[in-house]
Amino acid sequence: MISSWRRRRAGRRAAKLQQHAEDDIGSMELTTPNHFRCPISLDLMKDPVTLSTGITYDRESIEMWIEAGNRTCPITNQVLRSLEPIPNHTIRKMIQDWCVENRSFGIERIPTPRIPLSSVEVTDMLSKFKMAYRREDEAGCRELVAKMKSKGKESERNKRCIVINGAAGVLSAAFEAFSSASFDKYVAVLEDILAALTWMSPLDGEAKSYLSSAASLNCLVWLLKSGDLSARGNAVSTLKELLSSDKRKVYALSEIEGAKEALVKLVKEPICPTATKTSLVVIFHMVSSSPSNEDTKVRFVEMGLVELLLELLVDSEKSVCEKALGVLDGICGCEEGREKAYGHALTMPVLVKKLLRVSDLATEFSVSILWKLSKNEKREDGSVLVEALQVGAFQKLLLLLQVGCSDRTKEKATELLKLLNIHRERLECIDSMDFKDLKRPF
Incomplete structure (x- = not known):
């Protein structure tokens, strides 16, 4: 009995001592x-x-x-x-x-x-890559491209180190070399290089120079037509970057067989939202680069792009809507484009709906298209202007002038109002849009 009691008392005492020790440790401040x-x-x-x-x-x-x-x-x-x-x-x-x-x-x-890449390591990789592509060592090139991508994905610092040491220029030179040799034979390495270049965007001047060569442009179009989904997306992204910085390449791209068809297919059969937007940007450059480039616009019209754009505009998000309206504005600069727009039931309702509903840019494009269609109408009955009145264009344009817009858009809107006003007596305008939820800056 006594022994058991003593053990219990000793245990309680030890527990108290341990608690005090832990409290003392916890109260100590750790200094680094x-x-x-x-x-x-x-x-x-x-x-x-x-x-x-x-x-x-x-x-x-x-x-x-x-x-x-x-x-x-x-x-x-x-x-x-x-x-x-x-x-x-x-x-x-x-x-x-x-x-x-x-x-x-x-x-x-x-x-x-992980030890980050150094400039010496990147230079060594690029030196090996140069030797590999000069002897057309496809396997060696693919291995080095994969290593670059792997290292670059480890950290943003690695990616910067790869880019600033001229990797884009070396890869672009290799892309041109393999493109000049054979698309079919080197398709795998060409797709790998293009994926790496897209990852290194924005590209420097040296890289764009190699990618703008005839061989490279033909290869990009070939990948746009025949590559897998990833390659098609990377090809159109590269074309967008090239055309955005050098409008002189627009004509060269337009002359390549199948380029227009491949771009329209990306809009008609989208692989992802980004590719759709990028394709629209490339087409925009092609239809708005020069008034003399009428053949390109006509070809797009023949491929059904006007109808495709109008259907796309019915329910599209802001970025796609702006780009689609920009392309449609360019195409309506030719007579064939306007004729297709005149004959489509969605033209006026969609264009008037987009006024003041999407963005300032979308509104400017919509006004420009309406202005081109109204000013160039050849029908004696003025059916285009009458339809515009029926869907509420007059009220929208008046509101636009009150809200405010650019001087160029204001001139077109004012001229449109004058044209519309001639036909107002023939019918009572129908308010097809509810303006109560319209966001106004005042």
């Missing part, structure tokens, strides 16, 4: 050693690196310092002999051991960071 802190952020270093001056910083902090344009050491103020920081594995291991020792304080062990 100064040599484990980054001199810039003053936080515990997660990826310690050492500069040429011998001072160690956290990688993220010192890279932000260097990217801001500084070329000196923040502590010593000495000019840096090299901008490539060297990983300090010794300090990193010491920090990890300290974290493990103090895990009872809630300190988590910092993971071992």
Whole structure:
């Protein structure tokens, strides 16, 4: 009995002593050693690196310092002999051991960071890639492209390092070389290179120069027609970037057999929203680049693009709507385009509906199209203007002038009102739209 009682009392005493010890530990404040802190952020270093001056910083902090344009050491103020920081594995291991020792304080062990790419490694990869594509080593090129993409996806820093060391120019040169050799034979490596170039967008001048060559443009159109879904999307994205920066390439693209058909197919049979928008942008450049490029507009009309755009506009989101209206505005610059628009039942209802409903840009395109259709109408009965009145164009245009718009749009809207006013006495205008929910800036 006595022995059992003594054991219970001893146990309670030991539990109290342990509780006091834990309370004492919990009340202690853990101090991070100064040599484990980054001199810039003053936080515990997660990826310690050492500069040429011998001072160690956290990688993220010192890279932000260097990217801001500084070329000196923040502590010593000495000019840096090299901008490539060297990983300090010794300090990193010491920090990890300290974290493990103090895990009872809630300190988590910092993971071992992946060593980022250096300019030397990127240059070496690109040098090997050049040798591989010059000897038409398809397998070697694909392996190196995959390695670049893999490294680039590890971090934004790696991606910047790859891009600033001229990877886009080297890959574009290889794309041109393989395109000149054979589309069919090297389709796999061509698709891989194009995917990598899309990932490196926006491209520099050297890369665009290689991709704008006759061989490269023909290959891009071929991929647009015959490639898989990913390749078609990458091809149209590359074409958009080329045409946006160099309008002189529009004519060259227009002359390539099957280019127009492939672009229209991307709109008619969309593979993804991005590809649809991009295709519309490329078509916009082709139909609005030059008034003398009438053959291109006529060909698009013959392929049923006017009908396709009007159906697309019925229920499309803002970005698609703006681009579709821009293309339709360009096509209505030719007589064939206007004739197709005149004969479609959706033309006037859709165009009037888009006024003040989507965006300022969409409104400007809609007014421009209405102006072209009304001004060039050859029917004596003025059926186009009458239909515009019936669906509420007069009220919408008056409201547009009150809300405000660009000077060019205001001139067209004013001229349209004058044309519409001639036919107002023939019928009572029907309000087809409810304006009560319209957002006004006043």
